Amino acid sequence: MTALNQLGDLVQQLAERHGLRGFVETGCFEGDALALADSLGFSPMMSCDTCEHWVEIARQRVPTAEIAHLDSVTFLRSIVTELDCPSLFWLDAHYPQFYDRSQSDSKRTKLPLYEELCVIATRPSVQNDVVLCDDIRVISSGDNPVYWQALEGSVLGQTPGYFIERRFKLSDFRNVLAKTHESELLPIGEGIMAFYPR
Ligand SMILES: C[S@@+](CC[C@H](N)C(=O)[O-])C[C@H]1O[C@@H](n2cnc3c(N)ncnc32)[C@H](O)[C@@H]1O
Secondary structure, three states, rough: OOHHHHOOOHHHHHHHHHHHOOOEOOOOOOOOOHHHHHOOOOEEEEEEEHHHHHHHHHHHHHOOOOOOOOOOOHHHHHOOOOOOEEEEEEEEEOHHHHHHHOOOOOOOOOHHHHHHHHHHOOOOHHOOOOEEEHHHHEEEEOOOOOOOHHOOOOOOOOOOOOOOOOOOOOOHHHHHHHOOOEEEEEEEOOOOOEOOOO
C-alpha cells in the first residue's frame, strides 16, 4: 500500500478544493499510487522510475498512465511546461539501490527532493498545483520534528546512516515554494510535507 493511501480522503478533498486534474509522481515502484490516482479520476497521470522493471510493472497495472524510464529530475524537466492543468505532484523517488540492487545511488538520484521542487517551481502555473513530498523522516535537521533518529543505525540491512539526508534543513524545502504555497508537515506515515496554493 502506498503512503498516499494513508492520506485517506485528503487527496480527494484537495483535488476538489483546488480543481486538480493531473497527477504527477516521481518513483512509480509497483504502481500503487497510480492505481489510487486512477480510481480517483485523475487525468493525465504521469510517473517515472530509474528501474525499468518497476516501470514495466506499473505500465501493466495502470495502462492509462504515461510512465517514463528516467530519473525524476530529468522527467520533471521534460513535463513541467507541457502539463497545462492544475496538478497533484507526489514526490516519492529515493534510494534507487534499495529498490533494485542492480542500480547504484548517485548524489543526483539518492534523494532528489530539493532538486525536484526547484524544477516544479519553474512551472508557469505552479501557484495552482498541490505538492506532497514523502519520507520527510530522513531529513536530519533541528527544525524537523518528524526526523527518525533510529535511521542513524543500521536499518533493513543498509549501512548505518544510509537513509539520512544532511544537505538541507526543512526550511530549505519550504522556501522553494514559499511565494506561492503554504506548507504543512503531516506527521503521518514516514512524514509528508504538503504544499497548498496560497
Ligand atoms: C517509495 S518507492 C515509490 C512508491 C510509489 N510512489 C507509490 O506511492 O506507490 C520509490 C521508487 O523510486 C524509485 N527511484 C529511486 N530513486 C529514483 C530517482 N532518482 N528517480 C526516479 N525514480 C527513483 C525506486 O526505484 C522506487 O521504485
